[in-house]
Amino acid sequence: MTQSRQAKAGPGRPAGIDSVETRQRVIDAAIRCFAQHGYGPATNSVIAGMAGVTSGAVYYHFGSKPQMFEAVCAEVYGRIQDRAKAAIMGAMSVRELLKALLAVSMEINHEAPQLAGFVATAPIDARRHAELTEAFATVSVGMVDGLTEAVTRGQEAGLIPAELDPVQVARLVLAVVDGFAHAAAASDPIEMDILDGLFERLLLDAER
Numbered sequence: 001m002t003q004s005r006q007a008k009a010g011p012g013r014p015a016g017i018d019s020v021e022t023r024q025r026v027i028d029a030a031i032r033c034f035a036q037h038g039y040g041p042a043t044n045s046v047i048a049g050m051a052g053v054t055s056g057a058v059y060y061h062f063g064s065k066p067q068m069f070e071a072v073c074a075e076v077y078g079r080i081q082d083r084a085k086a087a088i089m090g091a092m093s094v095r096e097l098l099k100a101l102l103a104v105s106m107e108i109n110h111e112a113p114q115l116a117g118f119v120a121t122a123p124i125d126a127r128r129h130a131e132l133t134e135a136f137a138t139v140s141v142g143m144v145d146g147l148t149e150a151v152t153r154g155q156e157a158g159l160i161p162a163e164l165d166p167v168q169v170a171r172l173v174l175a176v177v178d179g180f181a182h183a184a185a186a187s188d189p190i191e192m193d194i195l196d197g198l199f200e201r202l203l204l205d206a207e208r
Contacts, residue, residue, distance in 0.1 A: 026068075
């Protein structure tokens with residue numbers, strides 16, 4: 001159960017504004033808002049309305065929209081990284097890595113479909129808005145680094161050709177998984193399960 005922090009209410013600050021629950025509600029609303037509308041149209045007031053809080057609460061917790069985007073990146077990609085890390089702990093081939101990561105992606109897509117929308121739009125917003133570049137680069141590097149470690153384990157076990165650059169192999173795998181995220185942003189989770197099944201049968205499980 002989520003715990004609330006206790007703090008003295010300042011002048012003009014609504015009761016409960018500093019609760020952990022309020023902050024999480026704002027992040028969840030921002031994920032949906034950024035995914036649906038993109039960074040530009042996703043104003044603090046729109047996000048506040050979706051979260052059921054005041055604009056003052058949004059400002060209190062995040063200060064600015066770029067800081068909110070950074071918090072959302074940390075939330076979304078942190079959740080994905082934690083699940084992915086647990087799924088690829090051992091030494092795996094590239095096919096096994098893809099299967100494991102796509103399985104995680106499909107699970108998350110059923111649990112929280114809005115995350116796929118954010119993953120699809122975040123790179124575009126980061127290119128369009130210079131103030132977001134650093135925040136997105138941080139989570140992007142974290143994703144590549146984590147997968148590079150898994151590729152290296154596969155190379156050491158003889159499951160992935162040792163002469164290949166592990167960073168580039170990691171980027172290739174992530175590009176495939178990101179492609180599924182883009183498709184998931186505009187598709188029903190059940191439809192994505194069907195596409196994932198076809199991908200595995202026709203490409204990952206293919207003998208030739």
